[in-house]
Amino acid sequence: MSDNNQNTNFTNQEFKVVGSRPERPDGIDKVTGRALYGADTYAPGQLVGAILRSPHAHAKIKSIDTSKAEKLKGVKAVLTSKDLPDLVGGAGPNYDILVNCMARDRALYDGHAVAAVAAIDENTARKALKLIKVDYKILPHVTDVDEARKPNAPIVQPGTRTANVEPAPTKDSNIAARNQFGHGDVDEGFKQADVIIEKTYKTEQTHQGYIEPHACLASVGPDGSGELWVTTQGHYTFRTVCSTLLGLDIAKLKVTSSEIGGGFGGKTHVWMEPVALGLSRKANRPVKVVMSREEVFRASGPTASTSMDIKIGATRDGRITAATADLRYQGGPFPGMWGLLGAMTSFACYNLPNVKTVAWDILVNRPKVAAYRAPSAPMAAFGVESTMDLVADAIGMSPVDFRMLNAAREGTRASYGPTYGPIGILPTLEAVKNHPHMTAPLGPNQGRGMACGFWFNFGGQTATDLNISTDGTVNLTIGTVDVGGSRASMSLIAAEELGISYDEIKCNIGDTNSLGHNDTTEGSRGTFSSGMATIFAARQAIDVMRERAAQKWEIPVEEVEWKDGEAHAVGVHHSNLIPLSLKEIAKASPRTGGPIAGHNETVADNAGVSFASHICDVEVDPETGSTRVIRYTVVQDAGKAIHPQYVEGQFQGAAAQGIGWALNEEYIYGEDGRLQNAGFLDYRIPVCSDLPFIDTKILEIPNPDHPYGVRGVGETSIVPPLAAIGSAVSNAVGVRMDHVPMSPPRIRAALKAQAASEKAVSAG
Amino acid sequence: MRYEAPTTTKEAANLLAKAKGKAFVLAGGTDLLVRMKAGMLEPDLVVDIKRIPATRKVTKTASGFTIGASVSGAELGENKAVKKAWPGVVEATELIGSDQVQGRCTMVGNLCNASPAADSVPAMIAAGAKAAIVGPKGKRSVAVEKIVTGPGKTSLKKGEMIESISLPKGGAKIGDAYLRFIPRTEMDIAVCSAAVCLELGAKNVIKKATVVLGAVAPTAVTVPAAAKAIIGTKLDDDALDALAAACEAACNPIDDKRGTIEFRTEVAAVLARRAAKIAFERAGGK
Numbered sequence A: 001m002s003d004n005n006q007n008t009n010f011t012n013q014e015f016k017v018v019g020s021r022p023e024r025p026d027g028i029d030k031v032t033g034r035a036l037y038g039a040d041t042y043a044p045g046q047l048v049g050a051i052l053r054s055p056h057a058h059a060k061i062k063s064i065d066t067s068k069a070e071k072l073k074g075v076k077a078v079l080t081s082k083d084l085p086d087l088v089g090g091a092g093p094n095y096d097i098l099v100n101c102m103a104r105d106r107a108l109y110d111g112h113a114v115a116a117v118a119a120i121d122e123n124t125a126r127k128a129l130k131l132i133k134v135d136y137k138i139l140p141h142v143t144d145v146d147e148a149r150k151p152n153a154p155i156v157q158p159g160t161r162t163a164n165v166e167p168a169p170t171k172d173s174n175i176a177a178r179n180q181f182g183h184g185d186v187d188e189g190f191k192q193a194d195v196i197i198e199k200t201y202k203t204e205q206t207h208q209g210y211i212e213p214h215a216c217l218a219s220v221g222p223d224g225s226g227e228l229w230v231t232t233q234g235h236y237t238f239r240t241v242c243s244t245l246l247g248l249d250i251a252k253l254k255v256t257s258s259e260i261g262g263g264f265g266g267k268t269h270v271w272m273e274p275v276a277l278g279l280s281r282k283a284n285r286p287v288k289v290v291m292s293r294e295e296v297f298r299a300s301g302p303t304a305s306t307s308m309d310i311k312i313g314a315t316r317d318g319r320i321t322a323a324t325a326d327l328r329y330q331g332g333p334f335p336g337m338w339g340l341l342g343a344m345t346s347f348a349c350y351n352l353p354n355v356k357t358v359a360w361d362i363l364v365n366r367p368k369v370a371a372y373r374a375p376s377a378p379m380a381a382f383g384v385e386s387t388m389d390l391v392a393d394a395i396g397m398s399p400v401d402f403r404m405l406n407a408a409r410e411g412t413r414a415s416y417g418p419t420y421g422p423i424g425i426l427p428t429l430e431a432v433k434n435h436p437h438m439t440a441p442l443g444p445n446q447g448r449g450m451a452c453g454f455w456f457n458f459g460g461q462t463a464t465d466l467n468i469s470t471d472g473t474v475n476l477t478i479g480t481v482d483v484g485g486s487r488a489s490m491s492l493i494a495a496e497e498l499g500i501s502y503d504e505i506k507c508n509i510g511d512t513n514s515l516g517h518n519d520t521t522e523g524s525r526g527t528f529s530s531g532m533a534t535i536f537a538a539r540q541a542i543d544v545m546r547e548r549a550a551q552k553w554e555i556p557v558e559e560v561e562w563k564d565g566e567a568h569a570v571g572v573h574h575s576n577l578i579p580l581s582l583k584e585i586a587k588a589s590p591r592t593g594g595p596i597a598g599h600n601e602t603v604a605d606n607a608g609v610s611f612a613s614h615i616c617d618v619e620v621d622p623e624t625g626s627t628r629v630i631r632y633t634v635v636q637d638a639g640k641a642i643h644p645q646y647v648e649g650q651f652q653g654a655a656a657q658g659i660g661w662a663l664n665e666e667y668i669y670g671e672d673g674r675l676q677n678a679g680f681l682d683y684r685i686p687v688c689s690d691l692p693f694i695d696t697k698i699l700e701i702p703n704p705d706h707p708y709g710v711r712g713v714g715e716t717s718i719v720p721p722l723a724a725i726g727s728a729v730s731n732a733v734g735v736r737m738d739h740v741p742m743s744p745p746r747i748r749a750a751l752k753a754q755a756a757s758e759k760a761v762s763a764g
Numbered sequence B: 001m002r003y004e005a006p007t008t009t010k011e012a013a014n015l016l017a018k019a020k021g022k023a024f025v026l027a028g029g030t031d032l033l034v035r036m037k038a039g040m041l042e043p044d045l046v047v048d049i050k051r052i053p054a055t056r057k058v059t060k061t062a063s064g065f066t067i068g069a070s071v072s073g074a075e076l077g078e079n080k081a082v083k084k085a086w087p088g089v090v091e092a093t094e095l096i097g098s099d100q101v102q103g104r105c106t107m108v109g110n111l112c113n114a115s116p117a118a119d120s121v122p123a124m125i126a127a128g129a130k131a132a133i134v135g136p137k138g139k140r141s142v143a144v145e146k147i148v149t150g151p152g153k154t155s156l157k158k159g160e161m162i163e164s165i166s167l168p169k170g171g172a173k174i175g176d177a178y179l180r181f182i183p184r185t186e187m188d189i190a191v192c193s194a195a196v197c198l199e200l201g202a203k204n205v206i207k208k209a210t211v212v213l214g215a216v217a218p219t220a221v222t223v224p225a226a227a228k229a230i231i232g233t234k235l236d237d238d239a240l241d242a243l244a245a246a247c248e249a250a251c252n253p254i255d256d257k258r259g260t261i262e263f264r265t266e267v268a269a270v271l272a273r274r275a276a277k278i279a280f281e282r283a284g285g286k
């Protein structure tokens, strides 16, 4: 808990409601079942859409015979890639999305969509899928990131030549791109080191595991206008992508975001929505498509699996002299920015004279990778932070002191280029060092680890409307989907600005017809960017209200001040004027110039980087390899916590996902290239009883580029857990774990390998 | 698909016997309905046995306990007498699923689903449970270990269903225990498991024992060599080592997404050791 969130020293602002903890406005609907999620709406004449998926990891599609399915009674449309012609020029990110939505000449992974039907009910739709005959020629496949790099690996996308290498390669490979960041001279730096540690790590592929599967209701009319109701993190982005792929006018497709049952990045991307629209266009009826959990796992956005080499050198007194990372990230069958983000984030916590990070983006026959909470950063941090501990150990320094000595600070040149403003890495480390958790006694088979994490955060395009009703209540319409309680935060901000109570604000998420473009809720931007736009929209409405008061008082508007929800006339001449409340001004508005509103359209820049440091205790059963997290503490910089409870919720949620990733979650592929655990039984996200209460501490190092000092908070805390748990497990069992997840069989195998090598040493 | 909910076991057996196509008994449905929803099964007839009074109750008999085939895990857990006599069996049944699943799932459904990883099965076998089978030709009683013949396969003939499970009386000198390994703390399927039931004689020396392993072979495996290793002992370290070695030798698991051969084999032995200690303590051993 943060002790005092009412003030930030940064702007000397006194907050009245920001920093308090009211109940979220969407809470009651969610717990009573009244909230409408992606699968919860219906349209007259609605059909059920279903998708046929490739059972092969890699296959040429020789032909698709849909004639029998088309003839089945109740089937209204059958769709293949022919119904989604290429309108985007045969290359580039939108073409990749098109190919991913519906395979064209080749199925690129187990679960890749190859055809779809719309029928009067689910049974008919399922029957119709069975009647579609696809003639496949099975091709060799590769699913492992390291196998895919080998020279003789099956080529996932013919024509792929590694970008950004000199000279340009003359042969196809699965290495889509190389990206490099850093500064200084690492060779020189390593020469100055007393201790150099180099180690290889591997992390397996994980899924965001949102509880609500992808679902939508699509309707396209013969006039080329359409509507899409969908569970998404970014309905404007969905609108742009879907209309581009289908050849619709952007303004004629109305996309409404439903309540969202989790996204964590996986709902920043379209999967079956263009197919649903295509089916609807063909059938001339509304079509609803709801993915099964199996489809979600097989065919929607997991994060990358990786392998990496990390090397860090330091002097005996604890100064890092050089650091390098060679990172391999797979993005599924399409090039992505996943390796690039790993290379940018890997050493962002530290002040390094010489640093070089090189990332390789690799193609494999797995689903198209999508963002997952601080995408790519947790894996790189696992390698870097584990190696940091090894170096600290080798020079006999505590992991916290070693990090504090090398932490980035204001003015540090980040390993990915920019120079930092005021940042929170050092304060989070100080808080960790002084936290009672760090000195609490440990029992047998228990170990403690700590680790740091960084995330950029994002601002982006934002549009917000604020409308004041005649009774003085306020409609605030924002365009960023509420994935983490942001409607509560926005209402607090509007209440703070207007000087009215939280309960008098109704915050809505506008559909794409009601506001200008809003970027997707990603990069922890919701509260930062829509919060900023809400402040400015409210201030604009306040200006209107000041004018109305000035008009009534017949004084210049400059002599009207807004304070505590009222217009006050300022100056000696007006001491007899009784302040006008927002309610009074609103009530009079029909006769004083009409509706009172404020709006704001902006590109919110400088979202403000955020850092976290975590502490974790585990207990490992050495006989079974089973690990329990017994205590966990998150310290993170929030800039300014608008609604501290929901900030804590973000910290806890991110840590919980990191714990699952660290210990058990992984995509398991068979020799046949098929996903073996496409369900929550064998893809093990933690259940409630697997987790301790996750303790949180909010630090507030204000972001100078936000009026309240806000930084994004949603992602950073998934970055440290892999490494924090890795070190805790390693400290508990005495073996450094280098492969995530640290599942019981992997821990047992590591322990046995260690015992065998000790035996060999003592025998030798 | 036809759905029937008869009120007598005989009626149920008749429906099953006369059924054309695929017929299934529906107890809690926590396996059956899941499979149907996943499209793995398309039954022609489903016979719900929850309206049959004989399947709904737990009764104390002269020879022990009779547990009806549609008694849920939660209901069994509330039965103090069974819990006292057979804590291992009850714990094993209560491990199935979550609170929600417990409200529905049954021991018999767990048995007839015939998964190698079924939790209640090793414990039932160790305790010496018997299944009362009703079919077109009448009733018969069969030891639980004779029911499952392979993954998804049972020895029940067409038209046959299990009406109840009977457990012996138990006693002050008898103790049982069941442990499973799962990577999570709940909502998971055993990667391997072990049940031990033992009876102490004079001076707390083990007189009788049964050791059963789960999820390490196509069906639950009874390991007589492991029992032999501890009979005549007071469960000293040597006896436990011998038990563990016998268990490892009896394992014949597969490598799959839930665990490797090596892992399952080693951990099954670890669990057997731990279960034996608990059972020994429960039987009054020191």
Ligand SMILES: Cc1cc2nc3c(=O)[nH]c(=O)nc-3n(C[C@H](O)[C@H](O)[C@H](O)COP(=O)(O)OP(=O)(O)OC[C@H]3O[C@@H](n4cnc5c(N)ncnc54)[C@H](O)[C@@H]3O)c2cc1C
Pocket: B024, B025, B026, B027, B028, B029, B030, B031, B032, B033, B034, B049, B069, B095, B096, B097, B098, B101, B104, B105, B106, B107, B108, B109, B110, B111, B112, B113, B117, B118, B119, B120, B156, B160, B161, B162, B163, B187, B188, B189, B190
């Ligand atoms: C979320 C979840 C978690 C689970 N966790 C576990 C777990 O931890 N451990 C575990 O072992 N299992 C687990 N299971 C599987 C399942 O819950 C158990 O196997 C349960 O005991 C089945 O009982 P039921 O009454 O629901 O069976 P049902 O689904 O009703 O039946 C299962 C099978 O047995 C047959 N059958 C049922 N009763 C009879 C009868 N009287 N005579 C003949 N045949 C019959 C049915 O026809 C069917 O083939 C889980 C299932 C779910 C959905």
